Amino acid sequence: MSCTHDLEALTKVVLNNLENQHDWTETKVHTQPDLPRQIIHGLPPKRLYVHPDEQIDIIRAEKARNGDRIPQPPELEWVLPLHIAEKWSPSRFAAVFDALAAIPPGGNSLAQDLALDSGDADAQWKLWRGPKRGKRLLLATVQDDSTVTYYFMHDGIVKPRQN
Amino acid sequence: MATSVADRQVRISKIAGRYLVFDIDDVAYIRRHHGICAVFTGTMPQNPTQNVFLGLPIELYAEEARLLVDKKVGYIADDANDHLSRLKSLDEPSRKAYLQSLKTQRKNAQLVIDEARAQSQAKHKSKRKDKAPKLEPSESTSTKEDDTGLFDATPAKPAQVVVAKQALPAVTPTSTGQLISKGDGAAIQVPKSYPLYAYLNKRGYFITPGLRFGGDYSVYPGDPFRYHAHFMANSYGWDEQIPMLDIVTSGRLGTSVKKSFLMGAQQPVDDDNGDAAGDSRVRVFCIEWAGM
Numbered sequence: 001m002s003c004t005h006d007l008e009a010l011t012k013v014v015l016n017n018l019e020n021q022h023d024w025t026e027t028k029v030h031t032q033p034d035l036p037r038q039i040i041h042g043l044p045p046k047r048l049y050v051h052p053d054e055q056i057d058i059i060r061a062e063k064a065r066n067g068d069r070i071p072q073p074p075e076l077e078w079v080l081p082l083h084i085a086e087k088w089s090p091s092r093f094a095a096v097f098d099a100l101a102a103i104p105p106g107g108n109s110l111a112q113d114l115a116l117d118s119g120d121a122d123a124q125w126k127l128w129r130g131p132k133r134g135k136r137l138l139l140a141t142v143q144d145d146s147t148v149t150y151y152f153m154h155d156g157i158v159k160p161r162q163n
Numbered sequence: 164m165a166t167s168v169a170d171r172q173v174r175i176s177k178i179a180g181r182y183l184v185f186d187i188d189d190v191a192y193i194r195r196h197h198g199i200c201a202v203f204t205g206t207m208p209q210n211p212t213q214n215v216f217l218g219l220p221i222e223l224y225a226e227e228a229r230l231l232v233d234k235k236v237g238y239i240a241d242d243a244n245d246h247l248s249r250l251k252s253l254d255e256p257s258r259k260a261y262l263q264s265l266k267t268q269r270k271n272a273q274l275v276i277d278e279a280r281a282q283s284q285a286k287h288k289s290k291r292k293d294k295a296p297k298l299e300p301s302e303s304t305s306t307k308e309d310d311t312g313l314f315d316a317t318p319a320k321p322a323q324v325v326v327a328k329q330a331l332p333a334v335t336p337t338s339t340g341q342l343i344s345k346g347d348g349a350a351i352q353v354p355k356s357y358p359l360y361a362y363l364n365k366r367g368y369f370i371t372p373g374l375r376f377g378g379d380y381s382v383y384p385g386d387p388f389r390y391h392a393h394f395m396a397n398s399y400g401w402d403e404q405i406p407m408l409d410i411v412t413s414g415r416l417g418t419s420v421k422k423s424f425l426m427g428a429q430q431p432v433d434d435d436n437g438d439a440a441g442d443s444r445v446r447v448f449c450i451e452w453a454g455m
Contacts, residue, residue, distance in 0.1 A: 022455055048453060084411075087404035090428030094446050138453055141407050150453035151414040157366065158449045159384065159393050160423035 007081075011038045014081040014140045017148045018042055026076070026106070034099040036092065040079040040140075041104035047072045049136065049152060050128075052161055057125035075129060076107040079138045079150075097155040102135045134158060173237035175228050176220075182228040182239070182351075183220040190221055197236065198369050199227045200387060224372075226360040229351040233361075239351065269331035276332060356380070356398030359427035362445040363396070370396075377416050382425060394425035394449065401428045410450060418452040425449050 011029060018024040018040065027042035050058075050072070062070055078100060082088070108130070135155035142148050173189045175182050184190055184201070193199045201221040206213040223231075231237030253261075356379050363370055369383040371392075378395035395417050399405060410426075417424030430444040 044455070048455065082407050084407050086407050088407065088410070089402045089404055090399050090426065090446060090448070091401050091430070093448055094430075097448075139407075139410070139450070141411055149411055150455050151411060152451050152453050154423075154449040154451075156449070157363075157394075157425065157447055158423065160417075160421065160449075160451055162421075 007037050010081045010083055010142060011040065013142050013146060014079060014148060015040055017140070017142075017146070018079065021148075028105075030078075030104070032099060035096065037081070039096075039100070040081065041076055042079065043076055044074045047074045048077055048138075049075070050161070051134075052159055054125060054128035054132075055162075057128065061125050070125070075133075076104040077138055078104055078136070079140050080153075082139055082141045084141055084143045093153065096137065097135050100135060100137070102133045103130075171236065173231055175223060175231065175237050175239050177228075177239050177241040178243075182223040182225065184223065185220045187219060190219070193227075193231065193237075194386070197231065197234070198364055198367060199223070199231070200369060200371060201227060202372070224360075225351055225353045226357045229353045229357060230361055230364060232351065265334070265336065266331070268334050268336070272332050272334050354398075355400070356427075358429040358445050359396065359398040359447075362427065362447070368393075373397075376420050376422060378413070378424070392422055394423050395420070396425040396427060399426055399428045401430050403428070414450040414452060417450065423449045423451045 015027055015029070018027055023045045024042040025045075027040055030039045030041055032039075058070055058072075062068060080096065136158075137153045137155075139151045139153050140148050141151070171189070171192055173184060173193055174186065175184055177183075183204070184193070190201075193201075201223045203217040203219070204222045205218040205220050207218075228237070228239065232239060360370060360380065363380075363382055367385070369385060369387055369390075370380045371383070371387060373380040373395055375381060376392060376395040378397050380394075380396040381392040382394040382396050383390050383392050395413070397413065405426075410424075413424040413426075425447060426449075427445055427447045430446060432444065
């Protein structure tokens with residue numbers, strides 16, 4: 001029981017950090033029987049992740065629109081709260097990814113809104129918010145001084161962003 | 164060309180525990196068709212302390228040697244060991260076969276020698292015929308044995324000796340290749356990261372040693388001459404407990420060299436699934452800084 005309590009405290013720290021330091025909205029704690037712990041999903045203030053191939057598709061689409069910038073509203077992201085003292089095995093990460101859908105609940109309607117907003121609903125760049133989105137997870141690692149670091153973990157081979 | 168590529172067998176020499184390839188065509192072949200660059204290690208004989216601009220041979224990782232043998236495009240030649248172990252344990256039929264083959268070689272050598280001799284004799288004869296008209300005035304003297312002996316004694320005499328001996332010439336075999344069967348890959352001790360290596364190689368990635376970016380492997384999306392590395396990769400056990408700090412550290416390191424940190428692990432084989440090849444059981448995760 002105490003274990004559950006610890007995890008709840010951990011989730012709360014991450015939730016607070018997301019909402020108050022990083023201005024996330026629509027944060028929700030997600031429980032699922034096949035998940036080892038609670039997971040958070042929420043909406044960052046600006047888009048956190050753009051796949052390099054998606055970036056190419058966006059640039060292509062912008063060129064077709066005579067250089068008009070296509071607005072990139074944020075996407076819902078999964079967040080896995082972790083403590084720095086923990087040890088995780090690849091099998092545990094695999095279990096989390098197997099249990100999760102690529103898009104957090106509510107994310108599909110967001111993607112559809114976007115598709116309706118801009119006329120060309122079948123454009124390549126939009127698929128990245130829907131069927132082409134790979135599974136990814138934000139690892140929120142907490143240290144006792146309330147530092148939280150965020151790293152993306154992708155399921156499978158995903159090439160790095162051009163940063 | 165296509166057929167020669169199809170059935171090419173790369174000779175991987177195992178020398179002092181290292182896997183070396185000496186043939187430049189093999190080096191080009193494994194680089195082009197199997198995504199293996201390996202490391203050039205050869206120096207010039209005049210300058211053995213050379214440490215840049217190295218040449219042949221290339222040294223393969225144990226993983227790379229194993230991969231080539233598993234794909235049946237290469238074999239391990241461990242000459243020092245094989246001579247000691249396999250030649251001693253040779254069974255009677257193969258021993259006889261080898262002796263027979265030696266005999267055949269000697270016969271062939273005899274044929275070649277005979278042919279060469281016949282040719283040279285014919286040459287001398289025709290020379291003599293050419294010279295004959297000039298020598299005609301003194302023909303009576305030239306027929307004498309001691310006179311012609313000056314020119315003909317050396318080639319003529321050994322021919323007679325050989326015929327008299329009726330023995331085949333001795334040969335020194337330059338290779339024991341047919342005595343030693345090609346080794347299998349099972350003997351190659353590979354590190355635990357081999358499944359990850361094979362998984363990435365199969366997907367067209369080129370892999371070089373990882374020290375320069377701080378991991379087990381540096382992973383390139385194509386030939387390193389053309390691309391920057393995409394990943395620094397580490398291999399873990401399926402149930403290995405990895406401290407979160409290691410993951411954060413590696414993620415940070417990967418991001419700071421503009422790469423993604425790739426961690427791979429192979430799921431152990433369970434009984435209901437017979438896929439022992441293992442490639443599909445490798446699970447891979449990529450980690451990069453979220454930027455927040």
